[in-house]
Amino acid sequence: MDPKRWLALTVLLVATFMDLLDANIITVAIPSIQRDLGASAVAVQAMTAGYTLSFAVLLITGGRLGDIFGRKRMFLTGVAGFVVASALCAAAQNTEMLVASRALQGLAAAIMVPQVLALIHVTFAPQEVGRVVSLYASMIGLAIVSGPVVGGALVDWSPLGLGWRSIFVVNLPVGVAALIGAWKWMRESNSPHAKRLDIIGMLLAIVGLLLLMLPLTLGRELDWPLWSIVALVAAAPVIALFVVYERHKTRKDGSPLVTLSLFKVRAFGAGIGVQLLFSAIPAGFFLSWTLYLQGGLGWSALHTGLTAIPFSICVPLVGGLAVRKLFPLYGRYCLMAGALSMLAGIASYAWMARHEGADITSWHAIPSMLLLGSGMGLLMPPLTALVLREVTPQEAGAASGIINATGQLGAALGVAVISGVFFSALASNAGPEADRVVPAVRAVAPQQAEAVKTCATDSLGQDDLSKVPRSCTELAENGDRGSQGVVSGALGEIRAKTFVSTYSETLYWAAGGLVPVTGLLFLLPHHRVRREEMA
Template sequence: MSQATVGEAGTVPPSVAEPQPYRWRWLALAVILAEEVMDLLDALVTNLAGPAIRADLGGSASLIQWLGAGYTLAMAIGLITGGRLGDLYGRRRMFLVGVAGFTVASALCALSVSPGMLVASRVAQGLFGAVLLPQGLGIIKEVFPPRELAAAFGAFGPVMGISAVGGPILAGWLVDADLWGTGWRAIFLINLPLGLLALLGALRFLPESRPAPASRLDLPGVGLVALGAVLLVYPLVQGREQGWPGWMYGMLVAAVAVFAYFARYEVRRQRAARDPLVVPTLFRRRAFTGGLVAGLAFFTALTGFSLVFSLYLQLGLGYSPLEAGLAGVPQALGMVAAFVIAGAGLARRFGRTLIHTGLVVVLAGVGGMLLTLRLAGPEVTPLAAGTGAARGRIRDGPGDVPVLRHRALRSGAGRDRLGLRHSHRRPATRRRAGGGSARHGLLRPTAGRRRRLRGPGHALGGGGAARGHRRRRVPAAQAGARRGTGTALTNGWGRHRSPHP
């Protein structure tokens, strides 16, 4: 063998051993990041725009919960099979279907004329997002050589961090600015240029991918998960508003029965050597199961708190959407900083101890925020609401928790199940996000108790609307929406009383 093909040490030269990487891989990464930003923005903005949406379209107090729960639950259910669709029909093709459908669904959200149409459009957004998101990760692994994968995935951190900080501010500004009379509809219209650019970029820069040998879709399993999720979430959102009739308790019992049957069905499917939707044997590993349970509690509380806090700022303290968005900036900055710190070495050095430390910091931050609201009362400023009394630390802990939780899931799943671990983790996170919004609907006080409530929770029952006029002029329709939506929020405490009984 000549030295033209063999190096001095007897190894194959890099030009022969490694194929030439895809030419447009970095532009392909930019396209993928654009769709990730679209998803992140749509998961955040409805918390800020919810009061304005209800003031315009009407609907019950549960509308704001459905705007978040419908989107996240639809995406969670769809993500379970979204990756397999890419394997069956090609990732580029499914990426194009997903981004086109997501853009059209965003346009339907902006054109909605009723609460039902808007919620249905949000569900469509979630389903198309579930087709879209898994393809990006698969394409990255296809077009980047191993030596560049770390740099490619490392780009997600800064981009998503900037989006998490700037997204709520942009959404608040768009609602307040009321450009060309669009109001809250602008938060969905902004997806149209982003989606169009992503679609054109995908057509030009994403490579064709041949369908890979893949298992068949477990459609009965998907149907069982969807049925169980609807039976569980609907009573949690609508129960208090409808007076908890007996049939809603029956739905909760039926949800437990459906999920139990789903577990048995998946076990039988695996024993029959057929590909299950969820691999039951993974749950025998303590690290994997512990990571899922910890994430369930963590993200349920985090997403529910974000919804309640955003509505309290607007409905209780009379903040504009822009002011509410600015008040959330310290949270986003704290989480980004904690992600960077945890990923830079603390996670490897302290291991799972960092989870416990992070959760203690979370509790300290929540306590500090409540103390700030207690001391400042209704005169609290956006800056104080966002940073006062350890408020800036509230998400330093959460930044650590997901990093360590993902490591626990990875170690529990094992290398032979990494793909399945990813297919379980992201949908589970989405279901927790939707469930967090839904379960906080259970915290609405009864009519009798509302007469005795004080502080943040009580301000949302009617007095908050009156105080809203202190900061800015509030249309009568929006003030009425405040009075109704306020009953959906938690009982708070403070020193100020509402003038309404």
């Protein structure tokens, strides 16, 4: 065995931490980015969905590149690209540059991340893999915990006056250290049966996914123009063509981008469906949650990040217990308990947000966050093991790539759909909330009431929530100094109540998304996994 394998593992875990931290850290910085760069709601979605989408579409290809050209070489290439992209994100002068740099980060991560599990597999003896995977899972949990907290701290403290840019600058020293460590301690490896790179399949997959995701991300903001409808319709034949070509590629030389025969395995096919739908829920939940707390209730980024700690701690702790004990004993019932726990967590948070209103605190969120974290821990780690259980060893690499890609695509879909619901509801709820608030504020003159309502609906119905619409400017100019404080207080109350009602409404939609997830779990094999297989 390689005597430097544990040092190499340290590098792999650091790279895993860097990727997951970057995927989670930007959420708490979104309001700061909006204020600084004037980012619209579309840009906010593009920053998050752009990373996950570009990551997802090249994950399987990235793994195949490692098989062909060497996993160490591709790992170094991916880390170097990630560092360069992080520097570009930190230097972004406008939203277009930031969105493009985030997409480049996703592309680099797609080259880097698939090599991690592949290198673990070829570097460690079978009896060591269980311990290594446990460390890998712990690092994932640590990144989930650290993301919101580190992001909130960096945004609030703004080291060297960098503000939100510091969340990207932090990747530079970490990435350079990973490059040096990988160069010194990691040994090269590739597949003895490496397949050809499926260029046509890769292009068809990218085009099909873009035709699907771009309308979902931009359609609502642009009032669903004709091109968005055409793109959605065109996605179906492109994806169908991809499937036909992959079958042809399999018959021709046995080197398709996606091994379609994997989907004939019951556990794999149903598990991928669960993965796709389930991954959408937490991604959309946390984006809308951040906007609600920071944009609506005025919480700081650090306060928001600290509120997520119960969730972040529960995921690795309960996940480890589920893999070691609960899943071997109860099989798919463990997964169902996870889905139901998450549903209860989302529904309870929706009720609590509505009940407590603007007075909600981090303490109120603890029970719901514990249910959410426990549910994810009960479902995700055992699901991955169950999906791979019936996959033959020669197909394990491709299967792992498909699972990771599906998770990322689900996250991008969740960001597009759930945040779309959030922004749409925000615009429609502003008027009714204003009608309830303004009459109760006696100090608001009758002639100002309609102007206050117009200002509230205009400010909450626009793409960029940080901008001041003309109606609000005119309201401030026409009012006397004595009434300005009263009007400002009324507008603040309308904003807070609108965000509260909107977020509660959005959460009920998110909870509904877990219903089909629970139904799909019944399609999974019922047999339990033996303890020695989970070691």
